[in-house]
Each structure stands twice: as C-alpha cells, then as structure tokens.
Amino acid sequence: MGKARIATGVLLVTLVTAAMGYTIASAVLTYQDLGFGAEIDFAYIAQNYMAILDRRPEDAQLIHLIIGSFAAAGLMLSLALSGSALTRFGQTHWQSAREMKANGFFGAPGTGFILGKLGSPRSRAKYICSKVFPHALIVAPTGRGKTTGFVIPNLLTWQGSAVTLDVKGECFEATARHRAAQGDKVYRFAPTDWEGKRTHRYNPLLRIYQLKDPARQQMELQLLATLFLQSDNDRVQGLLKGGIDLFVAAGLLAFQRKRPTLGEIYRIAASGGNKQKEYFARGHEVDNRAAKLIFTRLASTNNDTLTSYVSLLMTSGLDQWQNPAIDDATAVSDFDFRTIRKKPFSVYLVVQPLMVKPLAPLIRLFFSDLLSAMQEKDPGPDEPWPVMIMLDEFNRLGKMPIVVESIETLRTYRGHLAVVTQTIPALDEIYGENTRRALQGNAGVKLYLTPSDEKTVEELSKAVGKTTKTVVTRSQSIGKNPFEGRSQSTRTEESSLLPEDEARRLPLDEIVMVIDAQMPVRAKRIQYFDDRLFKAIHAAQTGELPFPEPGGGGAQGTLPLSVQAMPMTPPASGGHGPETDAVVESARQVPGSQTLGQIDVAPKKTVPVVQAVIAQEQRQMELDFGDQVADAETVGVDDEAQMRSAVGGLDDMEAMLRKGDGEKRVAR
Structure with missing residues (x-):
C-alpha cells in the first residue's frame, strides 16, 4: 500500500471520529439546555458556534474537549491499524479479470x-x-x-x-x-515418411544459390555451416574451422555445377579415394577464387586431418544426406519463405x-x-x-x-x-x-x-x-x-x-x-x-487430408548420382592421358561451368603441387597410422588398407607424370 493511500485513510478515520465527537457534543449541549426529553438539534453548534464562543466560553471548552478527544482517538487508532501496512514486503497478486x-x-x-x-x-x-x-x-x-x-x-x-x-x-x-x-x-x-513417401520438398540452399553476389553466397554458406558444426567436445574445436571451410568450398562448387543441394555437398565432401588428390582436383574445377583457395589449401593438408574434417561434417549431421529419401526431399523447394507474408x-x-x-x-x-x-x-x-x-x-x-x-x-x-x-x-x-x-x-x-x-x-x-x-x-x-x-x-x-x-x-x-x-x-x-x-x-473439418503426391520431386541436376559422386583425379602436365581427358571433359559438361583447359592443365603450375602431394603422402607412410588421428584412436585395419590403396594410386599418378614429362623426375 502506498504512503498516499495510507495518509488518506488516516485522515478519513480522523474526520469520521471527529464527526462522532460533534454528534456527542450536540447531544450534551441540547440536554444541558432543554433537558433529556428534548429533540437533539445537530445543526445548533454549527449555526451558533461564534455566539457560543462569545457568551458561553465554558460550553465552548466542553465542545472542543469532546470533539478533540474523539478526533485524537481516531487518529491514534488509524495509525495503529496502518502500522502493519507500513511494513509490507512484496505486493504481487494474481491478475483479476478486470x-x-x-x-x-x-x-x-x-x-x-x-x-x-x-x-x-x-x-x-x-x-x-x-x-x-x-x-x-x-x-x-x-x-x-x-x-x-x-x-x-x-x-x-x-x-x-x-x-x-x-x-x-x-x-x-x-x-x-x-x-x-x-x-x-x-x-x-x-x-x-518412409512408407507413404508423402512429402513436399524443401531445399535450404536455394535462397543462398539465388543470391547474385558470390561474396554474400560465401558468407551465407559460412553461417549455414555453423548450424551443422556444433560440438561440446573441446578436443575437436580446432577442427571446426577446417570443417566449415570444406563445407563452404563444397557449397560453392555445387552452385557452379547448378546442383545447389546438401546432397551434392555431401557427395563432394565425402567422395572416396585419396582426399588430397580429390580436393586438388576440385580446386581446379571450381571457378570461385575463395573456393579454389580453400581446396588448394586442403590439398596440402595432412590426409588424416582431412579425414577428421570430413568425419566431423558427417557426425554433425551431413551424413543424413547419404539417404536418398532425404536427398530427394531437399533437392528442390515447393514453397518459398520469402513470400510467406504475401499470401x-x-x-x-x-x-x-x-x-x-x-x-x-x-x-x-x-x-x-x-x-x-x-x-x-x-x-x-x-x-x-x-x-x-x-x-x-x-x-x-x-x-x-x-x-x-x-x-x-x-x-x-x-x-x-x-x-x-x-x-x-x-x-x-x-x-x-x-x-x-x-x-x-x-x-x-x-x-x-x-x-x-x-x-x-x-x-x-x-x-x-x-x-x-x-x-x-x-x-x-x-x-x-x-x-x-x-x-x-x-x-x-x-x-x-x-x-x-x-x-x-x-x-x-x-x-x-x-x-x-x-x-x-x-x-x-x-x-x-x-x-x-x-x-x-x-x-467441422471434412474431406481428405491435404497430403502431397507420393514420390516427391524428380532428380536434381542433369547428371546421374553415380556421376555426381565420382571422384575426380588431378589433371596431369603436358600431354593428357585418357583418364585426365575424361575428367576435364566431365568438368566442362557441368551446366554453367567455364572452360578449364588453360587453368587446369598448365604443366608448370600443376606439377610442383602434385609432387608436393606425393612427397607428403610418402612421408605420411613413415608415420604410425594411429598417431595422427584427430581423436587419438587407433587406426583400424580398414583405415590401413585405405591408406595403402591411396599410396598405390599415388604410384600410378607418379608413373603418369613421368610419361607426360619425359625425363622430368618427381622428387621423392
């Protein structure tokens, strides 16, 4: 209760008791003048107050005493009753309907x-x-x-x-x-919806793909990647940046291929074979400078670190896109959130x-x-x-x-x-x-x-x-x-x-x-x-539920999934073998991509990088297979077999380079 309300209450109680005193004083004065059988005139004191003060001072003192006593009693009573309100603490109450x-x-x-x-x-x-x-x-x-x-x-x-x-x-x-x-x-x-397959489709990358500014596309992909890469494990925090970079570069490459889907990013990031060779080839395929730089840097990164990047991407949720149902459901969009307020x-x-x-x-x-x-x-x-x-x-x-x-x-x-x-x-x-x-x-x-x-x-x-x-x-x-x-x-x-x-x-x-x-x-x-x-x-609802047609939308892009997921091999210097020519031709056939011939196959630019990759892989073979795994777990038999297969691929690549360069030798 506020102080103003308390003061108002005290004043009202005092006035009421003073009025009671006035009533008693009027009765006393009437009985004194006219006897007990007379009718009380409550207006007599108010009408004749000045005359009473001049001619009957003793009666005036009696009136003051009676009214003052009642008023003082009312004041003390009101102060006593308001004492508990002055010590109130919280004033919370449940809201009323009003x-x-x-x-x-x-x-x-x-x-x-x-x-x-x-x-x-x-x-x-x-x-x-x-x-x-x-x-x-x-x-x-x-x-x-x-x-x-x-x-x-x-x-x-x-x-x-x-x-x-x-x-x-x-x-x-x-x-x-x-x-x-x-x-x-x-x-x-x-x-x-595994059984009915009754789903509309939604592509979370479509809005970013339709942006005109490549720099903004890159920034939006980075923001989107942070939604994937979430981990409470402090041991993998250092790998987050690499995983985000891989996601962004794969997304920009998917945009260039005109297949802006998370399924395509999954296939680019998780394609088989040696990761260093793979990302080196992606770096030559992509036109975006930022993506090219990321792929080039990844190609020179330790292979086990690259495997950790990919593993982090997969365990953070990207591996769900290996499922064809989820891939198809996110290939295109049947609705656009940008129009949600229009209709x-x-x-x-x-x-x-x-x-x-x-x-x-x-x-x-x-x-x-x-x-x-x-x-x-x-x-x-x-x-x-x-x-x-x-x-x-x-x-x-x-x-x-x-x-x-x-x-x-x-x-x-x-x-x-x-x-x-x-x-x-x-x-x-x-x-x-x-x-x-x-x-x-x-x-x-x-x-x-x-x-x-x-x-x-x-x-x-x-x-x-x-x-x-x-x-x-x-x-x-x-x-x-x-x-x-x-x-x-x-x-x-x-x-x-x-x-x-x-x-x-x-x-x-x-x-x-x-x-x-x-x-x-x-x-x-x-x-x-x-x-x-x-x-x-x-x-009041009637009719059938508004389910979409079973089966969803058609395939996204112009190439079959087997071709979309196919690993790409780095282009060789000098003359092109059949394998290299096929890869370059496949890249040229991607809708909207630019001709990569002068950039991708320049001998003086590619050979030193490939030599560095081979040297790095051979040095890696000298290390214990379990020491460099990101989570400090022992490398299994399958991992060792994959590494030996990758080294065999490097030997084939070295032979191809020797054939293309004549007497030029690859430093080991």
Whole structure:
C-alpha cells in the first residue's frame, strides 16, 4: 500500500471520529439546555458556534474537549491499524479479470497466441489471447498437454501463415484440413515418411544459390555451416574451422555445377579415394577464387586431418544426406519463405520423435532459413499477413543462435514466435544461463504447465514474485488457568505468491503465466477436444487430408548420382592421358561451368603441387597410422588398407607424370 493511500485513510478515520465527537457534543449541549426529553438539534453548534464562543466560553471548552478527544482517538487508532501496512514486503497478486481486460488479454482468437482460459474447457469463460506480446516461451514437460492445449488451438484459429515443427504429425492431422478450408496452401514436409513417401520438398540452399553476389553466397554458406558444426567436445574445436571451410568450398562448387543441394555437398565432401588428390582436383574445377583457395589449401593438408574434417561434417549431421529419401526431399523447394507474408500458407515439418535428434541439423536449417528470409527486408504493403512460428522440442535441436537474436526484432517483420521446451535446465545446458535469461526476457509471456524438475520449480516460484503474509503466533504457559498465561503476537513476513511446494503440485489442468511488467496470471489449460469452440472447429473439418503426391520431386541436376559422386583425379602436365581427358571433359559438361583447359592443365603450375602431394603422402607412410588421428584412436585395419590403396594410386599418378614429362623426375 502506498504512503498516499495510507495518509488518506488516516485522515478519513480522523474526520469520521471527529464527526462522532460533534454528534456527542450536540447531544450534551441540547440536554444541558432543554433537558433529556428534548429533540437533539445537530445543526445548533454549527449555526451558533461564534455566539457560543462569545457568551458561553465554558460550553465552548466542553465542545472542543469532546470533539478533540474523539478526533485524537481516531487518529491514534488509524495509525495503529496502518502500522502493519507500513511494513509490507512484496505486493504481487494474481491478475483479476478486470486487470487482464485492461492489459489486452481478451482479444479475439487468432489475433495473438491463445494461452489459456479463465474457466474449465466446457465453460463459456473467456479465452486468454496475447495481443500485446507477440512471442511466448512455453515450459511444459512431457504429457502436460502442450500440443492439445496450445499448439492445436492456435493452429485452428490463427489468421495468417503458420510454420510448425510437428512431432508425430498430430498437428497436421488435427488442423490441416481446416487451414486448407480457410484458404491456406498447406505443405507437409516429411523427409522421413518412409512408407507413404508423402512429402513436399524443401531445399535450404536455394535462397543462398539465388543470391547474385558470390561474396554474400560465401558468407551465407559460412553461417549455414555453423548450424551443422556444433560440438561440446573441446578436443575437436580446432577442427571446426577446417570443417566449415570444406563445407563452404563444397557449397560453392555445387552452385557452379547448378546442383545447389546438401546432397551434392555431401557427395563432394565425402567422395572416396585419396582426399588430397580429390580436393586438388576440385580446386581446379571450381571457378570461385575463395573456393579454389580453400581446396588448394586442403590439398596440402595432412590426409588424416582431412579425414577428421570430413568425419566431423558427417557426425554433425551431413551424413543424413547419404539417404536418398532425404536427398530427394531437399533437392528442390515447393514453397518459398520469402513470400510467406504475401499470401498465407501453412508448413508442417513432420518428424517422428526418434528422428528429432538425427534430423536436428535439417530442422535448424529449416527454421533458420525461415527467419533469415523474413528479415531480409521490411514487410511491404503487399505483405499484410503475420506469421506464426511453432518451434517445438526446442531443447533437442541444438544451439540456434538466430532464434535468440531474431526474437528481439522479429515483431517488426510480423513474426510471432512460440518456443516450446520441456525444462529450464535443458536450455541452460545448450545456451547457458545468461542467454536463456535473454530468451526469456524477450519472450514477453512465459507459460508454465506443471513443472517437474527442481530447477524449473524454483525458477517458476521466483518468477511469479513475492507477497506479504501475516503470521499470528499464539502461546500458552502450562499450568496456568484458561485466562492466564496466554499470549498472541502478529507479524508480517515476505512469502512467495506461488511457493515451490504448491508449484510442484500445480494441477495438471492449470497454467501459470509470467508476463513482463505485469502481475502473473493463473488460469486453466485448454483441451481442444473438450472445448466448446475448438471442438466445433475441429469437428467441422471434412474431406481428405491435404497430403502431397507420393514420390516427391524428380532428380536434381542433369547428371546421374553415380556421376555426381565420382571422384575426380588431378589433371596431369603436358600431354593428357585418357583418364585426365575424361575428367576435364566431365568438368566442362557441368551446366554453367567455364572452360578449364588453360587453368587446369598448365604443366608448370600443376606439377610442383602434385609432387608436393606425393612427397607428403610418402612421408605420411613413415608415420604410425594411429598417431595422427584427430581423436587419438587407433587406426583400424580398414583405415590401413585405405591408406595403402591411396599410396598405390599415388604410384600410378607418379608413373603418369613421368610419361607426360619425359625425363622430368618427381622428387621423392
């Protein structure tokens, strides 16, 4: 309670008691003059006060004494009663319906995130809709109903485009027909739909490929590569830079071949044979100077280090593109995120629960491409539609810095982001406490559904805030009679509005909302299958689910996969043998590539580099096969056989060089 309100209360109590004193004084004066049977004239003192002061000073003193005594008693009483208010601590309370209305939480469904309801699902109570805050963080352990109580209700009512990470495909089945009936074009991106193969296609590289500036393409590929190369192992941090360089160079080469796909990058990076020879040949094939420099540097790098680069790329998620289904699903794009605000469409990224971790790199690319496309430029007058982004299982996707950065500015681009995680510690493990707090702060609304782990319980209790409670202590001395030895004391102390014990036992049908700069809200969770509004919307859906045609799109590019994955051999100096001529001709046949003859086969430029590669490989043979492996593991029999095969290839290459140069000898 504020000091002004306390002072006002003290003044009012004093005035009331003074008025009571005036009444008593009027009665005393009337009885004194007219006797006990006379009617009391309450206006007599006020009308004749000056005459009483002049002619009856003793009566005036009596009037002053009575009124003053009552006023003093009222003042002391009010000060005593207000003493506890002056020692209040926290003042947090649950928002009332009137406060929520004033704060804009009773908007029409579809204009913001629907968070909960003021009554049970079957009641006609008001829905809580966040119009003021565009983003929300939902903390909900498994089985708390975040899909049925948050994701599906919002998909059934949202007015605009929607992009959803749909684990198990439940959201697509429950809402896709309704969104299609509302005019949305519905896309189901399900690269691991092994049985039905009913998936639309999405190529995360297409936006970068269509950029005109090669330097910007390189930068975008570097940013994209960081989404792949994530490792908590400090032992491999030094290999990250090399892995990123390899990814970028392979991406630029894939662009030159007019096959801008992650599958093509996989084939370039993981093609068999000796890595040094392979990357030397790629360096001659690619036209981009930056990529050429990277491949040339990689060609002179220790072969085991190169193997570590490739291994890191594969274990970070790129090896998923050896699967032809995933390769085909990401070969082309059936939708373009750059047009998502012009005409509403809905995209469901359908992933089975066990595939969330393996496909986490693709999921990170998917949503990062969406956020990047939305923030390329401010929305124009022809882009009126807001975009709802449902990012479920956020704690299982790895680090996504673009989400933390975009949540600060996404509102400007008509984006509404909902991040769903199971626990607070899961976010701390990936992002750290400071970054997690920044994510919470920018979310605006934090929605909690019955937390389970101790840290989340503690975090919720603290976030709700403190209040002041009155504690009454009673004591009685033993052996005293009932009227003696008793005492009672009253004090105020600070207390959590939602203690940890209560937060831990929060009913499963209740939610707690922590809102920036506002009092918290405690309400009921929505259950769309029991709710009057959402049950009717869901039941009104008719027809077949808008599945895409089975089989996906056709092959990307003009060359078969066997040719795309074929290792390339460095060009020889002088005369060209059949093998070299075939490689150069294959490079020339790549659509859009330039003629490489004068650059690729210049004897004076290629021979010293090839000689260095051969010398490096022979020195490598003198080392123990296990000493140079990046993770300090022993090289197996297969690795030794691969190395011997590579050395045999080097001998063949040396013979070819001798044949082309006549008497010129290769230094060993």
